[in-house]
Structure formats: C-alpha cells, structure tokens
Amino acid sequence: MGSSPAKPEFVNVLADKQVKEGEDVILRCEANIGEVTAKWEKNGSALECVEGKHTMTQSGTTFSLIIRNAAEEDEGSYTLKLWNDSGSASCSAMVIVELNEWRNAQWNQHPLITALRNFKISNRKVRELRFLLAGPVGAGKTSIINTIKSIFAGHQFINCLAASDSCDFTINYQKHTIGTYPFAFCDMMGIASGQSEGLHTDDVISALKGHMPNEYNFCSRIPLCENTQNYIRNPSVNDKIHCLVSVIAADKIAILENDVIQKMKTIRAEASKLRIPQLVFMTRVDKVCKMTRGDLAKIYQSKKIREKMEECSTRLGVPVNCIFPLKNYHEETNLNEELNCLMLEAFTQAVYSAHEYVTKCSQ
Ligand SMILES: Nc1nc2c(ncn2[C@@H]2O[C@H](COP(=O)(O)OP(=O)(O)OP(=O)(O)O)[C@@H](O)[C@H]2O)c(=O)[nH]1
Numbered sequence: 476m477g478s479s480p481a482k483p484e485f486v487n488v489l490a491d492k493q494v495k496e497g498e499d500v501i502l503r504c505e506a507n508i509g510e511v512t513a514k515w516e517k518n519g520s521a522l523e524c525v526e527g528k529h530t531m532t533q534s535g536t537t538f539s540l541i542i543r544n545a546a547e548e549d550e551g552s553y554t555l556k557l558w559n560d561s562g563s564a565s566c567s568a569m570v571i572v573e574l575n576e577w578r579n580a581q582w583n584q585h586p587l588i589t590a591l592r593n594f595k596i597s598n599r600k601v602r603e604l605r606f607l608l609a610g611p612v613g614a615g616k617t618s619i620i621n622t623i624k625s626i627f628a629g630h631q632f633i634n635c636l637a638a639s640d641s642c643d644f645t646i647n648y649q650k651h652t653i654g655t656y657p658f659a660f661c662d663m664m665g666i667a668s669g670q671s672e673g674l675h676t677d678d679v680i681s682a683l684k685g686h687m688p689n690e691y692n693f694c695s696r697i698p699l700c701e702n703t704q705n706y707i708r709n710p711s712v713n714d715k716i717h718c719l720v721s722v723i724a725a726d727k728i729a730i731l732e733n734d735v736i737q738k739m740k741t742i743r744a745e746a747s748k749l750r751i752p753q754l755v756f757m758t759r760v761d762k763v764c765k766m767t768r769g770d771l772a773k774i775y776q777s778k779k780i781r782e783k784m785e786e787c788s789t790r791l792g793v794p795v796n797c798i799f800p801l802k803n804y805h806e807e808t809n810l811n812e813e814l815n816c817l818m819l820e821a822f823t824q825a826v827y828s829a830h831e832y833v834t835k836c837s838q
Pocket residue numbers: 611612613614615616617618619636637638639640641643644645646663664665666758759760761762801802803804805
C-alpha cells in the first residue's frame with residue numbers, strides 16, 4: 476500500500492492584478508505538491524474556459540491562468556481550488572480591469588477653485604446660493620461640508636461635526652457658510668427607515684421652501700409647523716433652497732431600505748414641483764473600489780464605480796449624468812488634489828444649477 480500524498484497547501488498564493496483593457500493577465504501560484512486536481516473559479520462559479528481567452532496550465536507545482544486581451548467582463552475574483560485524497564486548499568485574487576475613461580475629468584484644481592472664488596451672483600437680491608444636503612443617516616452629508624470648507628481654506632477643516640462611530644449624527648438644521656464666498660450649505664438630520672425614525676420628509680420640504688429657521692431641532696415624530704418658534708412664514712428668495720443635493724454612500728446603496736429610497740423620491744418629487752435643480756453626490760467611493768482607493772484619478776476607469784452609479788440611478792430614478800462620485804476627507808491629514816478636483820467639479824455643477832434657478836426667480 477502506497478502512502479497517501481501530502482495535503483495540498485499553497486507556498487505562494489495568487490496576487491491581485493490590475494490591468495489596462497486589452498492587456499494579458501497572468502495569475503500564478505505555487506503549491507507544496509503537484510499530485511492534485513485543480514479547478515479555477517470566477518466569482519464563486521466554475522470558470523467557463525473560452526478558447527483564445529483562457530489558458531490554464533500546471534508545471535510541476537506551479538499553477539497558472541492566463542486571461543488574454545482583458546476586457547470589462549474579465550474583472551472579478553478568481554479562485555484556484557486544489558484537492559487530493561488528503562485534503563484541499565484554495566486561494567483567491569481580484570482582477571481589476573482599468574477601463575478606457577468613461578467620463579472626462581479635470582485633475583488640475585487651480586482653474587476650478589479660481590472660477591469658484593471669482594463667482595458672482597447676477598441676481599442682486601440673492602446674498603448667497605443655498606444648497607440643501609439630504610440623504611440617509613451616515614451618508615457623508617456633514618463630511619461634504621467639511622471637505623468643501625477644507626478646499627476653500629487650503630487646509631483640513633474639522634470644525635463641523637461629522638459622525639465617528641455613528642455617534643455624532645446631525646440633529647439640528649445648520650447653515651454653514653464657506654468663508655466669505657456667496658455659498659451656504661444647509662445640513663440636516665439623516666433619513667432613516669421607519670415611520671417615526673430619522674428625518675421627517677415634511678421637514679425637508681419645509682426647508683426647501685425656506686420655512687425652516689437656522690438651528691431648528693429636528694423631531695422625527697412632529698415636523699415643523701406654522702406654530703413652531705421662529706417659523707419663517709413668508710420666506711424670501713434668500714431663505715429658500717436653490718439646489719437640492721441628495722447624498723448617498725456608494726457602499727450602502729445596495730442595503731438601503733425601500734422606505735428610505737421612497738422618502739428620498741418623495742423629497743425629489745417635491746423639489747421638482749418647486750423647479751429646484753437637483754444633483755446626487757455619491758460619497759465613500761474608496762469603500763467600494765480598491766483601484767479608486769489607491770488612485771482617485773482612476774475613478775472614471777472603474778467598472779465598480781460605474782456599476783454603483785448605475786445602481787444609484789436605478790434606485791433613485793435619476794439620470795447617471797446627474798450623479799457625481801466623490802470621496803470626502805475623513806482620516807487623511809493632507810489635502811489631496813484629485814479628491815479636491817472631484818469635489819470641485821461636482822460643486823461647480825451645483826453652483827451653476829443653483830445660479831440658473833435664482834436667475835429665473837428674478838425674471
Ligand atoms: N471612507 C470614507 N468615509 C467617509 C466618506 N465620507 C464620509 N465618511 C465617513 O462616514 C461617516 C458618516 O459621515 P457623516 O458626514 O457624519 O454623515 P452624515 O450624512 O452627516 O450622517 P448623519 O448626520 O448621521 O445623517 C463618518 O465616519 C465619516 O468619516 C468617504 O468619502 N470615504
């Protein structure tokens with residue numbers, strides 16, 4: 476009777492690969508023994524071997540998979556499973572394909588910031604353009620204000636409260652100005668699942684119309700009404716919101732409850748009725764794409780980011796071109812030009828939309 480073979484183990488595991496469209500990918504690893512059965516999987520299912528595309532080889536104890544002419548559909552998690560009578564082992568790696576850029580971006584922040592610093596509102600009755608940030612709890616609304624303040628200040632701004640360990644959530648209506656520039660952000664409590672949880676949609680609608688006083692304390696059960704202290708009965712154009720920015724976190728879109736989505740849709744429908752322009756800022760892109768986390772300038776070459784934007788578009792019912800994927804400052808200590816550029820391009824779009832609205836208001 477022969478002795479049984481050694482249980483398979485990996486000596487060198489598969490490494491993650493990032494390639495450009497059209498390039499070949501080689502995934503390679505080494506086991507302790509060659510007397511094994513080997514099987515490749517892609518995203519948890521047996522790899523469908525396509526002639527001219529995939530080549531699987533074994534040379535002694537080295538196992539390789541070649542993927543030729545990498546394309547979008549080749550992105551995924553690849554696993555090699557080895558087994559024999561003594562046991563089994565597996566190891567996995569991610570293949571990320573850098574797509575050809577599917578949206579153009581400006582990676583020099585100076586023209587963007589200069590244009591915003593020189594921006595003037597044409598309607599003299601309007602002191603500042605007001606942006607309302609609305610979205611689920613923990614979507615990154617307060618962080619967007621911190622990020623924009625940091626960019627304008629030229630250093631990290633950590634004065635307004637963003638949640639850490641989900642304990643510092645926003646509970647009152649807070650207007651934040653950006654230096655002496657004619658821009659103001661209104662920060663709100665987050666939208667939550669359940670009838671009496673989080674922000675009441677009527678409160679967002681009151682804010683859009685300009686009835687909500689600054690520093691108003693939100694109450695999930697009772698929305699703002701005419702009898703509330705400091706209620707703004709006859710709002711002027713300066714009290715109203717000039718652009719609604721819906722904020723959604725890229726890593727949480729898939730798990731957002733339907734009633735939260737429904738509340739966001741109700742708010743967007745009301746804003747449409749009031750002809751208030753609307754954009755979507757999709758935050759936390761670094762949480763869904765490793766390539767983007769490593770290099771933000773690759774964001775518009777990422778399949779994952781494009782998929783998240785499509786998911787966001789489908790769930791919220793907004794066109795993809797109204798969605799801006801972003802990263803906020805949250806743990807870094809130095810300013811980053813790519814991060815600034817993404818935010819400045821999105822913010823510029825919000826400024827132009829708001830400006831068009833206030834210009835129309837004066838006609
Ligand atoms: N990795 C990463 N984390 C982020 C980003 N933006 C925000 N965060 C983190 O996400 C958490 C929630 O951010 P907040 O800005 O407080 O979210 P919010 O929408 O104001 O939350 P509420 O006030 O509770 O509704 C914080 O821990 C932030 O540091 C981002 O782009 N990337």
